[in-house]
Amino acid sequence: MQRVNILLGGPKSEYPDELLNDPSSLPGPWIGADRGNVYLISKGITPKMAIGDFDSSSNKEKAEIKASISEVKKYPPEKDDTDAQLTILAAHQKYPAEEYCIYGATGGRIDHFLANLYLPYDPRFADFYDKMYYKSATNTIRFYKPGEHQVSHEKGMKYVAFVHLGPVKNLNIKDAKYTLTNYTADHAVSWASNEFIKPTIDFSFESGVVAVIQSKDKASN
Structure with a gap:
């Protein structure tokens, strides 16, 4: 399966246009967490699974x-895992896919986002x-394992950040507005507000986990 969509x-207010306008046109099945299912049903989508404590x-x-x-998989409110963890794990177990496009993961409570x-x-x-792949109105996040990678500039996004979520070894960022060479650290760092100068940016690292965040400023009212 190419893609599975998950609504947390x-x-x-953090939904991207594709989720607000016509989510039924997006490829792949849907799985919802808690009240995310209510929104999907209102848009004419029947999720394959509904998961959460529904509190x-x-x-x-x-x-x-x-x-x-x-x-419908219902869990007690007092549990070790969040609804997001349970939903993503269940989606992966039942629907192996090349990509899990996850909405509703980055807004709202900071503890849930972290x-x-x-x-x-x-x-x-x-x-x-x-x-x-996390997607909201103003941010996208992809996670990378050690190796050599190429990131493509996503339409509408102005900034790109390379965030190693913990220790990292020999992080290199090439072909970006701000480059980095063989950076090693024993702690997390967000290399924020970088920009594309070409359609793609190459980067590599030898150990750790790197999140690449593409973002834009929220439109002022």
Whole structure:
């Protein structure tokens, strides 16, 4: 399978246009976490699975989810994993794919965002974190394993950041506005506000986890 779409519980204010306008036109099946399922149903989409503790859903919404979706996995609110962790793991287990396009992962509560950002360090995600793609109205995030990589400039995004989420060895950034050569550190660093000067940027590193974040400023009201 090429792509699986996942809608987590982040606020609707952070949804990109493709999710606000016509998500049914996006390729691949959908899986929803908690109230994300209610939004998908309202857009004419029937998720393959609904997952979560559903503590943020009303009784009416819970009934709608149960009536519309054939596979509902309900967990107690007091649990070790977040709804996001449970949903992404379930999606990967049942629907192996080349890419998991995840919406609602970066907005809202900062503690939830950080939990999602550091999923690559959870051993259960080790074999597929580089297939996860977070997308919001103003940010995208991809995760990379050690090696040589090329990043393409995404339409509408102005900035690119290279963030090693922990120790990194010999990080190199080439063909960008700001380059970096053989940088090694024993702590996390966000190399923020870099920019593309060509359609692509090459980068490499020998150990660690690097998140590449493309972003733009939110339009002022």
